[in-house]
Amino acid sequence: MTANVLNITQRPEPRQMERSVQEVERCMEQVVRSASDGPLGEIVLEHLRTGGKRIRARLALAAVAALGVPMDDGIGLAAACEMLHNATLIHDDLQDGDRVRRGKPATWVAHGFEQAINAGDLLLMLPSLALEHTRTSETIRWRISRTMNRLSCFTACGQSFEQSLQNRRKGVSWDEYTRAAEGKTGAFFSLPVEGAALVAGFTPHQARQLGETVAPLGLLFQIQDDVLDLYGDKGRAKRGNDIREGKLSALVATHLELHPEDERRLLEVLHTPRDQTTDEQVSTIAHLFALQGALEEVANRAQRLFEELNRSAVLHEVPGLRTFVLKVARDLFEPMRMAAEQPILPAVVNG
16 A cells, blocks of 8 residues: 555544445435336345345445545445345355345245346346446446456355365365355455445555455454354354255364364265254254364454454554454454354254
């Protein structure tokens, strides 16, 4: 980074943030309605109205404000980031067989496989239209669009790599896990910040550097997602869906690193068809991870990611953004810390 970003200390004012998030919601609805004809738009809006924390939208808005630009100038960028993210959720639920999303029936459950594919495809196409609501020049919009395409490719490849790992008949290393997670999840945390930097007038190189600096948020998010799937509440019908799906999660990768002798019996459960995986098997593995160190080590790895963000020299040059990024990181890390200290373990069902 260069001196032109030093001493930018503006932080998003909470009430302004909430007002801007509401504007993002209105922007997404407007874009969907303006571009879709027939029932597909309503299916997309139904999914978007299930909510979520809008972390990526908030990150885009916070980055815009922290870089000295009026927050409302980033409404279109924030909407684009959320639409891309939600497109992947619809397709993820279809690929993984998850029937519940945010406490509601997943799109494929409510409307069928075909319409879920259509809804996800539409949400992949709409972000470029949302960028028209970003207050900047056509040249900057084009640069942001190019950035969206580049990072969307990383996300698709990360998802594909994760699935290729699940389909093989052996375990996963931590390096393989992080490669998949950084591609699948990290890119969409880099995007809001890189896009905001472009809106703020940074060169493409500077913007990319700033975006890559916050990429560990994506890995931290994925680790948290893996932990809460087994030891928390993700608004789905049951805990332990990752085990039922055969997912090679952060917990699986860490346990196999600590206890490679368990590979055969663990993979036997993970490769059992979802509808044949029992609650007893899920409970047994949850106890195994908690009692033999995997849960604690995953929390330690998450702690190191937080410390990496905290030490970042690039973020120190943008205090307002650093404050928001560290808040998001703390919010992601804290549930993992609590789970590691006092895991809520399901009872092992005795046959």
